[in-house]
Amino acid sequence: MLFLIFQVSAETTFSDLKGKWIFTEGDVNLELIFQSENKLIFDGEAANYSLAPGIIRVQDEYYIIDYPFVLEGKTMTITFPEGYQLIFTRAENNAGNSSAKETENLGNDSVQNTFSRTSGEEYLLQGKLCNWSGSSGSSSSYSTTRWIYFDGQGNFQDGSETSFSSNDGLYGGNEQGNSGTYRVSGNYIYLNYNDGSTIRANVYFRQDDNSISEIEYDGDIYGKTICD
The missing domain is CATH 2.40.128 (Lipocalin)
Structure with missing residues (x-):
């Protein structure tokens, strides 16, 4: 509401x-x-x-x-x-x-x-932010990197990359997810998906120039350095 x-x-x-x-x-x-x-x-x-x-x-x-x-x-x-x-x-x-x-x-x-409508502060959030999760065993490992790309002008695209490695080799795949528009309002980011759904993310960390480098999205932390 x-x-x-x-x-x-x-x-x-x-x-x-x-x-x-x-x-x-x-x-x-x-x-x-x-x-x-x-x-x-x-x-x-x-x-x-x-x-x-x-x-x-x-x-x-x-x-x-x-x-x-x-x-x-x-x-x-x-x-x-x-x-x-x-x-x-x-x-x-x-x-x-x-x-x-x-x-x-x-x-x-x-x-x-x-x-x-954009607020005029969307330029503070631009680039690719990632979240990583994974697990490993004695002979195999699995990881997923979820990402959101912000263009700095109010548009975003999300997706994921997965990889699996075992004694048999290395396997991986990329999936482009959903897109929509976003609005930066103070310490909140409102993501309005093209399917009509809306999620509010929180600013988690800002750089000295006030640009946003980490956000809390759907309970997880997404950051630029995680993409490296």
Whole structure:
């Protein structure tokens, strides 16, 4: 289940948030619209939400992200999971209706598109990461290397390589698995497979330049050095 959670004061109500909020910096323009007591639109994407003491909760079926924010008059500062902050300003003549009407029928498919969009940090995860497992006996050994290749632009491919050796010789094989898109969000990586399934991996280790060299995926550690 997806819960996008904005921290607000207990006194905050829909009337405090109602309408359009705008972030502008250079060529970047974002709109956050509180259309009604149960619908908001962010960057053109519609979603249902509900107000509870201290939070605005938007529900979908995939993941949970917290967005703390501070509301001060006509400005609202939102902290995103990646650690950066955006300051939104309440739009003049704020009715919040025109853009809302254009997107009010987007529905759940639009919320899903929010998941599949890249965050801009995908470049931090690129290259091949591997996980190794194996066993050996007195006269034979068996190993499997599972791998995931990230292209740094939001696309990935996984696969595996197996090898078996015995007194009779060495045997091996490669299998290309599934592909899809991925999104880096703070210390999480969301892998959206082409078959519709989704897995959330965790960042396990970063280099000094903040690039990701190890992840925890489906309970196992995948690393670049393991591929060597």
